[in-house]
Amino acid sequence: MRIAIAGKGGTGKTTIAGTLARVLARRERGGREVLAIDADTNPNLASVLGIAGDQARDIVGMPRTLMERRTSEDGTTKTVFAADPETVLREYGVVGPDGVRLMVMGRVGHGGAG
Amino acid sequence: MCSAHATVRGFLGEIAARGVSDRHIIVDMEAGLEHLSRGTGRHVSRLVAVLEPYYRSMETARNVAALATELGIGDVVVVANKVRDDADRTAIADFCRAHGMRLVGEVPFDGALAEVERSGRAPIDAAPESAAVRAISALAERLGELASGT
Numbered sequence: 143m144r145i146a147i148a149g150k151g152g153t154g155k156t157t158i159a160g161t162l163a164r165v166l167a168r169r170e171r172g173g174r175e176v177l178a179i180d181a182d183t184n185p186n187l188a189s190v191l192g193i194a195g196d197q198a199r200d201i202v203g204m205p206r207t208l209m210e211r212r213t214s215e216d217g218t219t220k221t222v223f224a225a226d227p228e229t230v231l232r233e234y235g236v237v238g239p240d241g242v243r244l245m246v247m248g249r250v251g252h253g254g255a256g
Numbered sequence: 257m258c259s260a261h262a263t264v265r266g267f268l269g270e271i272a273a274r275g276v277s278d279r280h281i282i283v284d285m286e287a288g289l290e291h292l293s294r295g296t297g298r299h300v301s302r303l304v305a306v307l308e309p310y311y312r313s314m315e316t317a318r319n320v321a322a323l324a325t326e327l328g329i330g331d332v333v334v335v336a337n338k339v340r341d342d343a344d345r346t347a348i349a350d351f352c353r354a355h356g357m358r359l360v361g362e363v364p365f366d367g368a369l370a371e372v373e374r375s376g377r378a379p380i381d382a383a384p385e386s387a388a389v390r391a392i393s394a395l396a397e398r399l400g401e402l403a404s405g406t
Contacts, residue, residue: 223266
């Protein structure tokens with residue numbers, strides 16, 4: 143499944159998203175990978191997934207430089223994702239308990255990359 | 257302008273376009289509507305709007321659901337969270353019915369979970385038998401059934 147979870151702040155959507163990811167991963171038992179994407183500008187999905195300590199501190203958010211401005215022949219410009227997504231997954235994704243892979247899109251705290 | 261939103265959108269678009277689809281993908285969106293209004297949810301096949309049994313939360317979910325539908329996410333469902341009693345249950349069911357929203361799951365209010373989250377641990381590790389974790393597990397089952405069309 144490919145789902146987005148939304149709602150007002152504090153509704154517990156992160157708890158539901160992270161726990162769903164772990165449950166799905168256990169059902170797959172090494173079958174299909176579960177990719178959890180934290181698209182919040184104040185990311186905290188990692189702890190719900192059980193990614194903690196050094197591993198959590200080392201998470202780097204996907205940099206905006208992966209987007210590139212391209213000008214087409216008719217002179218219009220558009221911004222496109224200019225990297226190979228599989229490479230990006232390997233580079234920025236962190237694998238946590240039950241094999242869930244976490245990608246963080248927003249700003250990461252702890253004075254890390256912004 | 258290149259924002260974090262654009263990066264998420266671009267990444268999801270690439271994954272969708274290249275058929276890197278033998279994965280389950282779960283996106284935890286930013287609170288509120290901004291992500292959606294910028295089209296971040298465009299590449300998911302289902303949007304789950306989480307709401308709590310109080311008016312502003314239900315209103316936000318209603319706006320999220322309406323916007324998602326407008327953006328062409330055909331499959332918008334609602335999950336109620338932190339439900340304490342039948343009064344909560346009725347309020348949510350009534351609200352969803354009045355606004356044509358499809359309620360597919362319910363997670364109870366669970367004091368054990370609040371405690372676990374304060375400590376920064378994963379609910380599924382620290383409170384695997386809690387009512388909330390069991391309900392989310394049932395929700396995974398339900399969402400899977402919906403995905404396969406049953």
